[in-house]
Amino acid sequence: MTDGPQLLALYEQMAVIRRTEKAAHDLFLSGLVKGTTHLAAGHEAIAVGASAALRDDDYVFATYRGHHHALARGATPEECLAELMSRATGLCGAKGGSMHLTKASRNMLGSYAIVGAHLPMAVGAAWSARLRGTEQLAVAFFGDGATNIGAFHEALNLAAVWKLPVLFVCENNLYMEYTPIADVTAVPNPAADRAPAYGIPGEIVDGNDVVVVREAVARLADRARAGDGPSLLEAQTYRHFGHSRSDPATYRPAEEVERWLKHDPLDVARGRLAELGVPAEAVTEADDRATDLVQKAVEAAKNAPAPDPREALTDVWADGGAAWRT
Numbered sequence: 001m002t003d004g005p006q007l008l009a010l011y012e013q014m015a016v017i018r019r020t021e022k023a024a025h026d027l028f029l030s031g032l033v034k035g036t037t038h039l040a041a042g043h044e045a046i047a048v049g050a051s052a053a054l055r056d057d058d059y060v061f062a063t064y065r066g067h068h069h070a071l072a073r074g075a076t077p078e079e080c081l082a083e084l085m086s087r088a089t090g091l092c093g094a095k096g097g098s099m100h101l102t103k104a105s106r107n108m109l110g111s112y113a114i115v116g117a118h119l120p121m122a123v124g125a126a127w128s129a130r131l132r133g134t135e136q137l138a139v140a141f142f143g144d145g146a147t148n149i150g151a152f153h154e155a156l157n158l159a160a161v162w163k164l165p166v167l168f169v170c171e172n173n174l175y176m177e178y179t180p181i182a183d184v185t186a187v188p189n190p191a192a193d194r195a196p197a198y199g200i201p202g203e204i205v206d207g208n209d210v211v212v213v214r215e216a217v218a219r220l221a222d223r224a225r226a227g228d229g230p231s232l233l234e235a236q237t238y239r240h241f242g243h244s245r246s247d248p249a250t251y252r253p254a255e256e257v258e259r260w261l262k263h264d265p266l267d268v269a270r271g272r273l274a275e276l277g278v279p280a281e282a283v284t285e286a287d288d289r290a291t292d293l294v295q296k297a298v299e300a301a302k303n304a305p306a307p308d309p310r311e312a313l314t315d316v317w318a319d320g321g322a323a324w325r326t
Contacts, residue, residue, distance in 0.1 A: 007211065007278070011283065012286040012290055013048045014044040014048050017068045020077045021040060024080075025245070027084065033085055036098070037098035039239070040239070041241060042173070043207070043265075045269070046207045046213055049214040050141075051069075054221060057136055058137040058221075059136060059139065060109065061110060061121055063115070070111070073103060074105075081301040083097060087305065089304040094306075099113045116150070116151035119140045126138040126165050130162075135225050137166070140166065140169065142168070144190050156198045156230070165227075165230075167217065167233065172190065172191065200229060201232065204234045209265070209268050240261065
């Protein structure tokens with residue numbers, strides 16, 4: 001059960017993520033973010049709700065649309081924005097950029113641009129936890145498009161065979177880049193409907209309700225730690241922007257966009273806070289703190305130094321170097 005103070009803290013975390021995403025959008029348009037960026041505005045409740053149900057030492061793997069997961073697992077707005085702007089103070093020292101945010105010190109083990117590639121990696125992390133007897137959980141977040149990738153099926157199958165402590169979380173925002181997932185998938189629910197083929201639980205939840213996500217992940221995490229194996233959670237959500245910053249998303253029906261924007265994760269949380277009797281002033285103060293934090297992060301990232309070119313060939317190998325070995 002999530003009480004008022006707990007939900008307010010989750011709301012503030014989502015507000016920080018939303019404002020960080022907005023800052024990334026604005027910085028991109030002003031030319032300070034190079035390459036492209038895939039915004040997760042609208043997905044905040046999945047990252048925040050799931051993280052709230054996990055232990056600090058659990059492993060998290062995400063996709064290139066992973067800003068929210070990095071922030072939910074402890075990365076700061078300044079670290080993330082500096083990385084997007086290729087600054088030395090960035091989360092990966094300017095080597096990862098928007099699509100590869102990673103914070104290994106918090107077991108956020110990366111964002112991956114190859115669709116579905118990180119699902120087998122999460123299975124490997126879960127296998128490692130099993131061998132070491134740590135009761136850690138590995139969580140792989142992925143989009144609906146990954147459910148039609150071979151790695152998705154391979155990962156589910158092996159995790160089920162070995163009954164590994166891994167949770168697969170599909171962020172189903174209805175579109176695999178520009179194509180509606182329903183147009184190219186044989187089942188209505190691309191993730192959850194595949195779970196029975198591997199003999200594992202498959203659940204569908206409202207991915208825009210942080211409380212619902214937290215409760216579902218907590219329940220499935222307990223199941224995995226008890227030795228009952230993997231689960232598949234399909235969290236239904238919607239991205240507020242196009243697939244990437246070069247995509248105006250004109251392929252989405254206007255009425256569909258309007259319907260989902262009325263079910264914004266922050267608005268859902270505000271409604272729950274009101275029901276719990278949390279004063280509106282407390283919510284406003286949380287919003288103000290989030291705004292102030294991100295504004296300071298933007299300025300700090302803008303003023304951060306560029307990376308030292310001599311650092312380009314460090315961190316290629318686990319020992320921190322780049323010397324070839326056989």
